[in-house]
Amino acid sequence: MSELQVVDETTFDELVLRAGKPVLVDFWAQWCPPCHQIVPILEQINAERNDRLTVLKLNADENPAITAAYRVQAMPTLMLFQHGRPIWAVVGARPKAKLLKELDDALLAAV
16 A cells, blocks of 8 residues: 655645646645544545545645645544545545545435
8 A cells, every 4th residue: 555645835836726637635744643543544545546636635734825825623524625626525434435435425416
């Protein structure tokens, strides 16, 4: 399993807002235990669905402008972007099956 690619304030526009496919951004913090718990699930999803979805991680403490711009107030926050705009967000870790169902539902609703 490979590590998730990191996005920050200098690469957010290119990697998230101008991406050619949906992007799931994991807003996380080093001090947040659930943030660390969900990483293996996100790595699995990234490996299994990398042909149609990109999963990136953004350290909320190190990127306060983006965190504030998208009103992220709790960690982890997972936010799904499509065509440069957020279409879905959820706070907290969850099992892989539940997360995949929620992602699929959000992508179908956005079509």
